[in-house]
Amino acid sequence: MFMVQDMGANLLLVMITITGVAIGSVTGQPLYHVCSNYTANATYQTDLDTLLSSLTPKAVSQHFDNDSLNGISGLYLCRGDVTHDQCQNCVKNASQEIRSRCPSDKEAIIWYDECLLRYSNATIFGVEAILPGFFMWNVQNNNNSSPNEPDIDANALMYNLIQLARDDEMMFAADEGSAGGGTRPTYGLVQCTRDITSNECGDCLVQLLKQSQECCQGKIGWRRSGPSCNLRYESYLFFTPKTDAPPPVPVSGSPKGNGGNNTTTIVAIIVPVFTVVLALFGFYYYRSRRLKVQEGTSQVILLNNLEGKTRMQRMEEGWDDKGEDDDGGEMHYFNLTTIQIATNNFSDANKLGEGGFGPVYKGKLPDGKAIAVKRLSKNSGQGLEEFKAEVKFIVKLQHNNLVRLIGCCTKGDEKLLVYEYMANTSLDAFLFDATKCVELDWAKRANIINGTARGLLYLHEDSRLKIIHRDLKASNILLDDEMNPKISDFGTARTFYAKQVEASTNRVVGTYGYMAPEYAMEGLFSMKSDVYSFGVLMLEVISGRRNGGFNLETRAQSLLPYAWRSWNEGKAEELIDRNVIRTCHVREAVRWINIALLCVQEDPEDRPSMSKVVLMLGGKSEELPKPSEPPFSVGRLAVSDYSSTSDLVTVSTNVSTR
Known part of the structure; x- marks a missing residue:
């Protein structure tokens, strides 16, 4: 031939x-x-x-x-x-x-x-x-x-x-x-x-x-x-x-x-x-x-x-056949020595933080370029398949509100991901810090919500892949030097076929407090389960409070039922973070609380798509539908003990989170 x-x-x-x-x-x-x-x-x-x-x-x-x-x-x-x-x-x-x-x-x-x-x-x-x-x-x-x-x-x-x-x-x-x-x-x-x-x-x-x-x-x-x-x-x-x-x-x-x-x-x-x-x-x-x-x-x-x-x-770059969404981003395979030198052998002084998959270190390449290196822990929930998934997904995705993967390294037990360095680390480092939270004025918070919504819309509908993130949360929203949000961490992401709307799994991996009830309890995930997580994130950004950050030991309400009660009783502005209440547009903030509550409704069919969410966020006069009560209502204790050092958990499908 x-x-x-x-x-x-x-x-x-x-x-x-x-x-x-x-x-x-x-x-x-x-x-x-x-x-x-x-x-x-x-x-x-x-x-x-x-x-x-x-x-x-x-x-x-x-x-x-x-x-x-x-x-x-x-x-x-x-x-x-x-x-x-x-x-x-x-x-x-x-x-x-x-x-x-x-x-x-x-x-x-x-x-x-x-x-x-x-x-x-x-x-x-x-x-x-x-x-x-x-x-x-x-x-x-x-x-x-x-x-x-x-x-x-x-x-x-x-x-x-x-x-x-x-x-x-x-x-x-x-x-x-x-x-x-x-x-x-x-x-x-x-x-x-x-x-x-x-x-x-x-x-x-x-x-x-x-x-x-x-x-x-x-x-x-x-x-x-x-x-x-x-x-x-x-x-x-x-x-x-x-x-x-x-x-x-x-x-x-x-x-x-x-x-x-x-x-x-x-x-x-x-x-x-x-x-x-x-x-x-x-x-x-x-x-x-x-x-x-x-x-x-x-x-x-x-x-x-x-x-x-x-x-x-x-040369033509990228990990796969060229598609309409490729924009020529570079991808490198680094040897372990290069990464060790860049991070001062993963020294504590270079450590930026730690999540469920392992620590993240700041590094500097020989050309002076700053990088962030995620070092996957041997005991983390992310194994080889999740590592491959993260590399495969993120290298195909190019959007202003998605973090850019520069390269990766595997050597022996080491699995390393090298990202563009985000000067302001992650959203949770500001939002839930008593001192740094004041730097997030209403304009910055609005930009973070809008940018995250656009990034998620791209994943769901606008990229050549149909990606379900499955772990959207504040610690996975990185902030650049201008506080622009970038969705990160695609280790648990999954691809859907063109007409596929739902999938199931026996291994539920995600973060308590952000997981949709159908995913946490039955292992069912879809674009609407990501919408649920986005709704929780919206409420956190508006209120400055962590979902699950209330005193659960005293069986106090978590964020969702508290937000529902405040909005339902006509007191939604009480939910707005006191640090921004004087400078924000209260009417806009209350409208956004309404949108967030629409996203966290119990029935996935009732939740809006991300394209609809983006339209509602940009609208001013459109009347919004009334949301139904969130699934984690008063009297039903939410298991949402979020920790920045152990935030990723594996939940078996017979575990109830209500």
Whole structure:
């Protein structure tokens, strides 16, 4: 099967898919090669023979070298973990094989498992190149991942390796990772030719990784190789781990596995320039051979860019296919060392606060950019799936009233989320603080309510995803330096299909006092359960009182029944925070109390949608319907003991909160 697509810069992409090839390769056999169709004269061929003969002896002491002779440039690169003997043997075989397969060509490249060899009559030294090249993958899907969703474990491992290779003298990195919550080992390897710079190496590898998104999602066992760099990801150990011991026994080109009986799909992408540009169009000629691949499994790959790479800043960004809501935000995979340095090794002095999922630290990147790092606690309610959900959701969402995720890091037991830094931390830090609350005048509170409503409306109706947040509360509303609100913490968020209106769960995760009764008691959640949480939040912002902040030990009323009684008795203005009562528009505040009570009605069908809420907040003269009594009425004690250090709880569906 041949597919031709425009690659930009007048390049054509030819993809050759071959099925039914047995896994396993013979040691010493090339993986792939490319020859040009420019015929070399006898002198060129003689000089080429001399050049290739001079490269082979050097491989006995070094894994990379390049040289030139009479306008011919040549180089070789051996895999960073092979022995010098293996390196020399591979280069020797490559020199012989490339002359056999490309006997009269002016340029060619050949790849083996242990090395690559390349020559050309054009300048190739110091020129970052990802083409020509090839993909290889196993046709079997990974049963634990979907082709349409990112694999955080694989991404984190490969991006960590890319950053390590950039800083490594050999521009090589290989290491073990894990998947499935640490239950499955994974292995990755990346390498660059050392004629390019460190930044070019990182850029080259990330570009290959981005291309792998299009070929290798849901496949097991893949690699992508080009002239300047290559990378590989497997679920079995295919390289020789670093040790302090003497060099290991030479490794085979590929593990035998289970006999090489799996069916594979091999995709070769070859884009060398072979001919002159004609008057109206140019064409490139490709020569391909069947690839013999090695057994292994891989994870879904979803690509993004690497911090600090100028070329990658020009590449398409994001974790998924481009959609109408993407606005080009960047996403980075950080290595653990970078985060540790940025946060002074998670020092208490850098600690901004702590929630149910773990502490949050302020940090500063090497470029001076301030960040907030959420460090997920091992004992928190947020496991690997919630971590993946938060990354997956928030990177797809772009709105002024949603917090921006800059990047993430997974290493061992560490799961870290890196956010844009919010100078004024969270809403609860101001609203429920006896001193700071005075800084929230009515104008700021109105802006916070309106902004949060718009952010929630975006999640429910305006984004390409239909997101139910499930944990909207004051501590999850962050404030920037101008007190603009941004909804954060998507660890418990869930996606709905286009026509889906409700879902159920046996694991109710949320915060007492904010959970809608149908969710807390029956595990049913919907957009209307988020509306309920927003209503509670509105009442807190207007009153300055925490729901559940009343003295529950004396069985006093919680905020909702108190608000209902005040409004129902015509005394709604008594609910308004005394710090703003003199400066606020009382009529507007009372109207907003009415809206909030509409949001917290017991029957979800009676609650307005967020689009209706936004319209009501902006209206002045529209008459509002009368709300019904909230579910947590007088005499029915609300279990809503909110704590900023343990605010996230798991509630079984047989627990009544009335």
